[in-house]
Amino acid sequence: KKPNEVVITVHADDIRIGSIFGADLSKVKDLCNFISRGGIPCALSPHIEKDLWAKMLYNCLLNPLSAILNVPYGKLAEDKHSCEIMNRIAEEIFLVMKKAGYSTYWDSAEEYLDVFYKKLIPPTSAHRSSTLQDIEKGKRTEIDSLTGQVIKIAQSFGLDVPYNRAVFNMVKFLEKQRGAS
DSSP: OOTTOOOOOOOSSOEEEOOTTOOOGGGGHHHHHHHHHTTSOEEEOTTHHHHHHHHHHHHHHHHHHHHHHTOOHHHHHHOHHHHHHHHHHHHHHHHHHHHHTOOOSOSSHHHHHHHIIIIISGGGTTOOOHHHHHHHTTOOOSTTTTHHHHHHHHHHTTOOOHHHHHHHHHHHHHHHHTTOO
């Protein structure tokens, strides 16, 4: 890899660009086309909030456990124990989303998990999460922006999210052990 080069290790779906404020998307169409021409599939989305929660679900289910267990995504989906944890994390996130008035493309955790295991994980099964890679490099992870935000929203509504809290705390422990600042 040369300086200023990016190595893309996974193509699960297009990058989505949109506005949570309902702004005219034609203003960012050129940016989207530029990104696509650069080799990264990109699409305009009139439902960016749903896209954000879809990405949040995917990352919150996979990234913490991938880092804690030191395995790629596919290994998590092959084991009933890790699947049980991911299923509970999904249920908690759907509870938080509904309480906070957010939505995504699926009406329930069960609906999402069906797509998650059958369609989303297979093309990314060999991927090692950025959380795992950050832990290995002794860097701070994005756990505060992922699971940490789910916990923060849950707390604002008096909801308990024990599975999310458990994986959050374990990743924070790993960060500390590896000297992340």
